[in-house]
Amino acid sequence: MPNYYQPEIECASHEQIRAWQDERLVKTVRHVYQNVPYYRNLMDKRGVTPDDIHSVDDLCKLPFLTKDDLRDAYPYGLLATPLQDCVRIQSTSGTTGRRVVAFYTQHDIDLWDDCCARAIMAAGGTKDDVVHVCYGYGLFTGGPGLNGGSHKVGSLTLPMSSGNTERQIQFMCDLGSTILCCTPSYAAYLGESIHERGLQDKIKLKAGIFGAEAWSEEMRQDIQQKLGIKAYDIYGLTEISGPGVSFECSEQRGMHVNEDHFIAEIIDPNTGEVLPDGEKGELVFTSITKEAFPLIRYRTRDICVLSREKCSCGRTHVRMSKPMGRSDDMLIVKGVNVFPSQIETVLLNKGYPANYQIVVSREHNSDKLEVLVEMTPEMFSDELSKVSAREDELVGALKAMLGIYAQVKLVAPKSIARSEGKAVRIIDKRKLY
Numbered sequence: 001m002p003n004y005y006q007p008e009i010e011c012a013s014h015e016q017i018r019a020w021q022d023e024r025l026v027k028t029v030r031h032v033y034q035n036v037p038y039y040r041n042l043m044d045k046r047g048v049t050p051d052d053i054h055s056v057d058d059l060c061k062l063p064f065l066t067k068d069d070l071r072d073a074y075p076y077g078l079l080a081t082p083l084q085d086c087v088r089i090q091s092t093s094g095t096t097g098r099r100v101v102a103f104y105t106q107h108d109i110d111l112w113d114d115c116c117a118r119a120i121m122a123a124g125g126t127k128d129d130v131v132h133v134c135y136g137y138g139l140f141t142g143g144p145g146l147n148g149g150s151h152k153v154g155s156l157t158l159p160m161s162s163g164n165t166e167r168q169i170q171f172m173c174d175l176g177s178t179i180l181c182c183t184p185s186y187a188a189y190l191g192e193s194i195h196e197r198g199l200q201d202k203i204k205l206k207a208g209i210f211g212a213e214a215w216s217e218e219m220r221q222d223i224q225q226k227l228g229i230k231a232y233d234i235y236g237l238t239e240i241s242g243p244g245v246s247f248e249c250s251e252q253r254g255m256h257v258n259e260d261h262f263i264a265e266i267i268d269p270n271t272g273e274v275l276p277d278g279e280k281g282e283l284v285f286t287s288i289t290k291e292a293f294p295l296i297r298y299r300t301r302d303i304c305v306l307s308r309e310k311c312s313c314g315r316t317h318v319r320m321s322k323p324m325g326r327s328d329d330m331l332i333v334k335g336v337n338v339f340p341s342q343i344e345t346v347l348l349n350k351g352y353p354a355n356y357q358i359v360v361s362r363e364h365n366s367d368k369l370e371v372l373v374e375m376t377p378e379m380f381s382d383e384l385s386k387v388s389a390r391e392d393e394l395v396g397a398l399k400a401m402l403g404i405y406a407q408v409k410l411v412a413p414k415s416i417a418r419s420e421g422k423a424v425r426i427i428d429k430r431k432l433y
């Protein structure tokens with residue numbers, strides 16, 4: 001029997017999970033109201049006090065928190081414990097603006113490690129495994145998170161960090177790594193490099209835990225095939241602790257959220273209204289066990305669906321889908337939410353390159369959606385009747401995906417304008433009227 005698995009928590013009844021969440025939410029709200037002036041101001045502005053919060057049902061009374069709030073409060077503005085009680089900071093890369101810094105007490109680190117340990121266990125990890133961590137270490141949460149989880153499981157941990165592919169492969173062969181933790185793009189690259197060197201037979205990997213990047217089902221198949229492993233997804237954000245907020249089980253059908261530590265909600269990104277399970281919207285997290293840096297109703301900007309359908313692995317914690325896009329990218333056309341990622345999925349499924357442009361305009365007071373799609377050079381040499389049949393096929397497939405009509409225009413390869421090497425995806429002409 002593995003030495004780290006918490007079926008009494010991970011397979012608890014829905015009622016039990018709700019009871020934990022109710023109690024811990026009430027406690028967390030009191031904690032931030034008393035100790036974080038920034039939160040107290042936000043709550044006062046909304047006219048809500050800790051006395052109004054009795055259970056998860058009251059969550060919707062609380063204000064949202066966004067990345068802008070975290071940047072405004074940088075560095076200490078959201079700290080909920082004395083700095084002397086903290087033992088660690090982690091930080092985002094800051095590529096999209098000011099850095100976000102998150103603080104941890106030892107208790108917070110322990111809980112984070114627990115969450116990552118669950119992810120490793122769900123991928124089949126035991127104390128007999130050799131866990132090869134080539135996420136970056138340092139301020140980035142990937143390396144430290146999986147490292148801590150692996151220690152809890154009792155696996156032999158290789159703190160490789162990122163880069164130096166030659167050395168990664170050598171250690172993998174020499175030390176018999178069985179579980180690989182890194183970004184999916186690096187896993188694919190490692191797979192290729194191992195094949196190029198003809199070292200497939202020397203690799204003992206059985207599973208991989210990949211996150212910190214968006215990746216598709218096609219990429220999963222590719223990695224699984226190249227490395228001969230089962231590839232598991234893991235999700236987390238530095239702001240809400242790091243990797244391990246949710247993780248995939250062997251079913252590979254969505255990631256179980258560690259609901260004893262985090263409450264997940266799906267909201268309409270435009271109105272903030274909470275949506276029922278099964279509906280697509282923006283993922284919002286509330287941490288209910290963190291001491292130093294608890295976040296209440298933090299808007300992740302990731303578009304997801306939650307599912308409470310029974311999972312055959314036995315875990316009862318709610319599952320979230322892979323993020324399907326960012327709420328910042330969402331378009332509203334004829335009152336319907338449209339994500340570029342949905343259009344991209346249709347195009348890739350039908351064998352088109354992912355070079356397309358979405359043009360939204362307004363004609364006679366009604367929205368018009370047009371999708372320009374680059375053909376492959378082979379398609380381009382087809383006769384016109386075939387091109388027009390292809391356009392009709394795409395119109396049908398897009399209607400099925402989006403629920404609305406989109407005009408499709410197939411265009412010559414490389415004819416869509418690019419900026420910094422990337423196609424300009426969305427042109428919303430409605431803003432010009």
Ligand SMILES: [Zn+2]
Nearest residue numbers: 249311313315
């Ligand atoms: Zn499961």
